[in-house]
Amino acid sequence: MEPVSSNRCFGGEQNVYTHASEVCGTDMTFAVFLPEEAKKKSVPVLWYLSGLTCTHENAMTKGGFQQAAAEHGIALVFPDTSPRGEGVADDDAYDLGMGAGFYVNATQDPWKPHFRMYDYIVQELRGIVQGIVPSNGLHGITGHSMGGHGALTIAMKNPDLFTSLSAFAPIVNPSQSDWGRKQFSAYLGDDESTWADYDATILLKERGWKGDILIDQGASDQFLDLLKPESFAEAVAARRQPAVIRMQEGYDHSYFFVSTFAADHVAWHAERLQSTGN
Amino acid sequence: MEPVSSNRCFGGEQNVYTHASEVCGTDMTFAVFLPEEAKKKSVPVLWYLSGLTCTHENAMTKGGFQQAAAEHGIALVFPDTSPRGEGVADDDAYDLGMGAGFYVNATQDPWKPHFRMYDYIVQELRGIVQGIVPSNGLHGITGHSMGGHGALTIAMKNPDLFTSLSAFAPIVNPSQSDWGRKQFSAYLGDDESTWADYDATILLKERGWKGDILIDQGASDQFLDLLKPESFAEAVAARRQPAVIRMQEGYDHSYFFVSTFAADHVAWHAERLQSTGN
Numbered sequence: 001m002e003p004v005s006s007n008r009c010f011g012g013e014q015n016v017y018t019h020a021s022e023v024c025g026t027d028m029t030f031a032v033f034l035p036e037e038a039k040k041k042s043v044p045v046l047w048y049l050s051g052l053t054c055t056h057e058n059a060m061t062k063g064g065f066q067q068a069a070a071e072h073g074i075a076l077v078f079p080d081t082s083p084r085g086e087g088v089a090d091d092d093a094y095d096l097g098m099g100a101g102f103y104v105n106a107t108q109d110p111w112k113p114h115f116r117m118y119d120y121i122v123q124e125l126r127g128i129v130q131g132i133v134p135s136n137g138l139h140g141i142t143g144h145s146m147g148g149h150g151a152l153t154i155a156m157k158n159p160d161l162f163t164s165l166s167a168f169a170p171i172v173n174p175s176q177s178d179w180g181r182k183q184f185s186a187y188l189g190d191d192e193s194t195w196a197d198y199d200a201t202i203l204l205k206e207r208g209w210k211g212d213i214l215i216d217q218g219a220s221d222q223f224l225d226l227l228k229p230e231s232f233a234e235a236v237a238a239r240r241q242p243a244v245i246r247m248q249e250g251y252d253h254s255y256f257f258v259s260t261f262a263a264d265h266v267a268w269h270a271e272r273l274q275s276t277g278n
Numbered sequence: 279m280e281p282v283s284s285n286r287c288f289g290g291e292q293n294v295y296t297h298a299s300e301v302c303g304t305d306m307t308f309a310v311f312l313p314e315e316a317k318k319k320s321v322p323v324l325w326y327l328s329g330l331t332c333t334h335e336n337a338m339t340k341g342g343f344q345q346a347a348a349e350h351g352i353a354l355v356f357p358d359t360s361p362r363g364e365g366v367a368d369d370d371a372y373d374l375g376m377g378a379g380f381y382v383n384a385t386q387d388p389w390k391p392h393f394r395m396y397d398y399i400v401q402e403l404r405g406i407v408q409g410i411v412p413s414n415g416l417h418g419i420t421g422h423s424m425g426g427h428g429a430l431t432i433a434m435k436n437p438d439l440f441t442s443l444s445a446f447a448p449i450v451n452p453s454q455s456d457w458g459r460k461q462f463s464a465y466l467g468d469d470e471s472t473w474a475d476y477d478a479t480i481l482l483k484e485r486g487w488k489g490d491i492l493i494d495q496g497a498s499d500q501f502l503d504l505l506k507p508e509s510f511a512e513a514v515a516a517r518r519q520p521a522v523i524r525m526q527e528g529y530d531h532s533y534f535f536v537s538t539f540a541a542d543h544v545a546w547h548a549e550r551l552q553s554t555g556n
Binding site for chain 1: 285292340529530534535537538541
């Protein structure tokens with residue numbers, strides 16, 4: 001693993017690393033924010049999964065999460081959204097291939113060899129993060145748009161690995177959306193029964209989540225038809241799933257929306273990650 | 279004037295505009311953050327001047343100023359750092375020409391026709407901002423690096439226009455630095471007596487500032503030799519100028535440094551812009 005950069009930020013360190021990923025079969029870059037507390041004691045870890053076209057950098061520079069993470073003494077992890085580099089399959093569209101991994105393990109060519117973002121996040125990067133962050137063993141997960149889909153699906157499938165869960169404008173029903181059907185067809189093939197395992201609305205109906213869930217959604221989001229918050233809201237109500245879904249008047253899909261509510265989400269996770277922590 | 283974008287952000291609006299600038303003789307883009315209070319009452323205005331290579335966008339997306347501006351009910355203005363477009367002179371170097379206007383009025387060819395960022399900020403854009411923002415008439419000014427130079431020099435030369443003053447890692451003695459001598463030679467010519475009017479250390483010695491000044495400077499800034507904070511610190515002490523100069527351990531020149539102290543600067547300006555305000 002190679003350090004790429006390290007900048008002091010809100011009393012802590014915003015670090016970027018690159019490493020040869022075994023799971024993805026290519027070099028991967030990710031960022032970790034360490035609060036000042038991490039020099040002296042173990043801290044919780046909050047994962048932020050980014051949306052379409054993003055890298056590790058977008059939320060690290062524009063999300064405004066470090067301020068609240070420093071206040072609460074929480075580490076942040078910002079993974080990339082797909083494998084990248086020579087030999088990695090791609091598509092001209094912004095929403096398929098590089099920058100659009102959708103946090104699945106692809107089973108179809110040409111994606112199968114490298115597009116294994118699910119295993120990358122849950123297994124490989126988690127192990128690496130445990131080696132870098134003096135973690136108290138408690139992890140929360142959040143994300144934006146495609147990354148909100150990633151956070152919801154990864155958490156519900158791995159309740160032993162994650163303690164707290166939230167999302168910003170998540171894609172919640174990809175098997176019924178053009179942000180999902182196109183990508184799942186490509187990565188997973190035409191047998192739609194294999195898609196259910198990566199659909200937050202279906203997973204919620206079938207499994208639910210052990211804790212409560214915070215979701216912020218801009219009411220003026222230009223992609224509401226693709227995100228389908230109504231599907232998830234219906235499933236939450238039907239299952240009596242503890243959750244707070246906030247439709248935020250006037251907010252769109254941008255990082256101006258994400259940064260506005262970043263501190264709320266960090267506080268949400270902090271409360272749940274520290275109450276049972278060290 | 280044309281609206282480019284408008285995003286809800288921390289309860290207010292982050293707006294971007296473009297307009298045909300008479301002073302610069304080309305289209306110019308700038309951003310304005312309006313806090314929610316601006317719908318109901320007049321608010322103070324804080325100007326943020328950006329550094330080399332930046333546009334209106336860098337601090338707007340990475341500076342983290344909106345959160346504090348919303349809390350204090352202050353509008354923010356983010357101008358561009360130079361004229362741009364066809365027919366505007368440029369140089370291959372990152373630190374001359376487009377993105378490097380240095381907030382001067384150029385007197386030398388080929389820069390003279392368009393590079394008039396001093397007049398643009400002080401006269402033209404100020405007038406436009408007064409038309410957009412329901413301003414209480416009180417303006418503060420800050421900036422980063424080249425923009426810190428701009429803030430210090432513009433404020434000291436226009437004490438009637440600005441009430442409060444701060445800077446992040448400002449270039450404070452450009453006539454004695456390679457970040458300054460090169461550009462002043464090009465824009466202002468070889469007669470160094472014309473440079474003094476754009477040198478914060480000289481202006482402070484000669485005129486001082488009517489109020490107090492806040493400066494944050496990273497102690498691990500990779501450009502310390504070019505910024506020359508010691509020149510300004512010496513002038514502050516010699517003149518008994520009320521000022522707070524904070525050498526911040528471990529911080530570099532990046533927006534990770536700026537965003538860390540953004541809230542402190544907004545609060546500094548808020549205190550000075552509202553105590554005498556409406």
